[in-house]
Amino acid sequence: GIGKGLVGAVARPTGGIIDMASSTFQGIQRVAESTEEVSSLRPPRLIHEDGIIRPYDRQESEGSDLLENHIKKLEGEAYQFHCAVPGNKRAVLMITNRRALFIKEVEILGHMSVDWQCLFEDFVCPPEVSENLLKISVKEQGLFHKKDSANIGHLRKIYLKDPITAKRAFDAIESAQSARQQQKLMRQSSVKLLRPQGPS
Structure with a gap:
């Protein structure tokens, strides 16, 4: 009984850490696959030579x-x-x-x-x-x-x-x-x- 207890005390936390790492990796992989390519909706604002920022045209x-x-x-x-x-x-x-x-x-x-x-x-x-x-x-x-x-x-x-x-x-x-x-x-x-x- 003591042997099973000692093995369980080491194996359970180790198994939990491996499960956590695996689920974290799967989550990151899902996010990376689902990201869409981002493109701008409009051309960038023109800043004139004088450096003054004007309303978007x-x-x-x-x-x-x-x-x-x-x-x-x-x-x-x-x-x-x-x-x-x-x-x-x-x-x-x-x-x-x-x-x-x-x-x-x-x-x-x-x-x-x-x-x-x-x-x-x-x-x-x-x-x-x-x-x-x-x-x-x-x-x-x-x-x-x-x-x-x-x-x-x-x-x-x-x-x-x-x-x-x-x-x-x-x-x-x-x-x-x-x-x-x-x-x-x-x-x-x-x-x-x-x-x-x-x-x-």
Whole structure:
């Protein structure tokens, strides 16, 4: 009787610990199998260059997401505005802080690709808007353009959904251009301040 008691005193707690470990492992396994893949319901909020957090704007967030995740990374580029271009299967006009881009969906592959882009520095004259038409004149880009054709430029015509959208795109370009100009002026003035002054 004493032998059975001693064996039971050791075996029962050991069996209990093994049962507890086994049931804990089974519980963890059930939780791991039942977890679903989590995906976001909306694109992440766009935080503008000034760092101020504004109310969520789905249009801005989708444009920023398109720029960040679907277009080749453009160093130092920040999203400003985008809109759909009617008449094409899926085409978008996007304005960043440095350029205007025309982005199209590649039908075979199903991903977005830049069809053309114009840096603000390449604009021959300020953009124009007339009804739902946005006109951008840019320097000829290519190997065989004439030397004197730099002032004439190549005219890009973008027909947008309505006059309001065209005006918003025009305003986004003007705003981005003026902000870029201010940044350049600030950089130039800070370089002048940093230069050592000669003896007077």
